[in-house]
Amino acid sequence: MVLNRRRFIQASAATVAATSVAGCSSSDVEIDSRLPVGPYNALSTAEEVTQGMDLSGRTALVTGCNSGIGHETMRVLAMRGAHVFGTGRTLEKARQACNSVSGRTTPLALELSDFDSCVDCARAVAAHSDSLDILITNAGIGSFTDFELINGIEKIFVVNYLGHVVLTMNLLPLVRAADRGRIVHVGSQMGYRSAPEGGIDFDNLRGEAGYDAFEAYGRSKLANALFSLKLSQMLDPARTTSNAVHPGFVESNIGRNADGIVGFFYNTVANLIKKDVSEGAATQVYVATNPLLDGVSGAYFENCNPVKINIDNHMFDVALADRLWRETLGMVGGYFEGKIPA
Numbered sequence: 001m002v003l004n005r006r007r008f009i010q011a012s013a014a015t016v017a018a019t020s021v022a023g024c025s026s027s028d029v030e031i032d033s034r035l036p037v038g039p040y041n042a043l044s045t046a047e048e049v050t051q052g053m054d055l056s057g058r059t060a061l062v063t064g065c066n067s068g069i070g071h072e073t074m075r076v077l078a079m080r081g082a083h084v085f086g087t088g089r090t091l092e093k094a095r096q097a098c099n100s101v102s103g104r105t106t107p108l109a110l111e112l113s114d115f116d117s118c119v120d121c122a123r124a125v126a127a128h129s130d131s132l133d134i135l136i137t138n139a140g141i142g143s144f145t146d147f148e149l150i151n152g153i154e155k156i157f158v159v160n161y162l163g164h165v166v167l168t169m170n171l172l173p174l175v176r177a178a179d180r181g182r183i184v185h186v187g188s189q190m191g192y193r194s195a196p197e198g199g200i201d202f203d204n205l206r207g208e209a210g211y212d213a214f215e216a217y218g219r220s221k222l223a224n225a226l227f228s229l230k231l232s233q234m235l236d237p238a239r240t241t242s243n244a245v246h247p248g249f250v251e252s253n254i255g256r257n258a259d260g261i262v263g264f265f266y267n268t269v270a271n272l273i274k275k276d277v278s279e280g281a282a283t284q285v286y287v288a289t290n291p292l293l294d295g296v297s298g299a300y301f302e303n304c305n306p307v308k309i310n311i312d313n314h315m316f317d318v319a320l321a322d323r324l325w326r327e328t329l330g331m332v333g334g335y336f337e338g339k340i341p342a
């Protein structure tokens with residue numbers, strides 16, 4: 001695997017800088033006090049942000065439930081009484097994960113690089129339930145991924161972004177049928193720290209201009225945020241919200257493909273400064289459940305609070321979100337079964 005060590009160190013340093021104990025003290029990022037600000041921070045856990053909450057009668061779907069942040073997210077939502085659909089790349093993986101937690105869970109297969117699988121997963125949810133209160137698009141692959149094309153498109157973009165778009169658009173009727181449904185897109189601060197200049201390099205989605213895994217990851221995570229923004233414009237926020245989150249720098253399996261010296265540091269030494277999964281799941285669980293955020297849509301959260309970004313970024317770039325949406329329709333629009341909101 002070819003890894004650019006300088007980029008890794010830059011990205012790690014940036015991650016550490018923005019993952020402060022106080023919450024968001026890095027001057028690159030600050031709490032957006034125009035939106036409701038809660039009592040939680042970088043040290044809060046998913047259990048803490050849902051303390052005393054009763055989610056019984058509510059349904060949730062978490063992608064990537066068999067590992068890392070997704071597993072903890074499913075565990076806590078189910079513990080609070082929600083019926084959680086947990087997806088794994090195979091039904092067996094999802095089944096094992098669901099069996100490992102208490103509460104009501106339903107395992108489903110979802111392979112994000114296979115758009116038919118995304119459609120089938122949404123159909124399976126519809127067979128079980130008339131509505132979906134919470135959708136958390138959590139699964140993903142990291143920047144330690146070799147260049148690969150899937151149906152002619154770069155793999156990280158396909159898995160982290162396009163597959164989740166197909167799933168989300170096919171689940172949208174169910175989320176809209178819920179009373180104040182919430183969609184939470186698990187992005188990353190790499191969406192503004194390591195995306196290509198200009199945001200999305202549309203002329204390089206097939207690797208035409210070369211491959212930098214950090215940029216590819218940043219591009220996919222920026223795309224998650226821009227999709228969240230676009231959906232927030234399509235949906236009535238009083239009924240359905242769409243927000244993006246960064247979970248923090250979290251100890252999980254995302255660095256499993258990292259090898260050599262970089263892999264050694266990422267998966268050992270760096271663990272000393274990472275959040276554990278209970279903290280890593282807190283932001284997405286908070287955004288998915290807290291009543292303070294009723295009607296809040298199109299926002300971006302870090303360390304359990306909405307933030308604005310004070311460095312060059314495209315996270316709230318409406319024109320780019322529109323362009324991405326048009327290109328996305330061209331790539332995967334044929335897989336949307338329901339009506340697209342205007």
Ligand SMILES: NC(=O)c1ccc[n+]([C@@H]2O[C@H](COP(=O)([O-])OP(=O)(O)OC[C@H]3O[C@@H](n4cnc5c(N)ncnc54)[C@H](OP(=O)(O)O)[C@@H]3O)[C@@H](O)[C@H]2O)c1
Nearest residue numbers: 064067068069111112113138139140188249250252253254
């Ligand atoms: N950890 C961090 O520091 C960090 C920082 C910022 C953002 N995030 C984001 O947090 C999310 C969760 O990551 P994590 O850290 O918990 O990593 P993880 O432990 O590696 O979990 C990733 C999950 O995604 C699933 N997945 C991977 N490829 C998939 C595919 N093609 N189709 C369906 N599912 C697939 C994995 O399934 P398998 O186990 O079967 O591969 C696994 O369940 C990701 O979106 C990641 O980008 C993480």
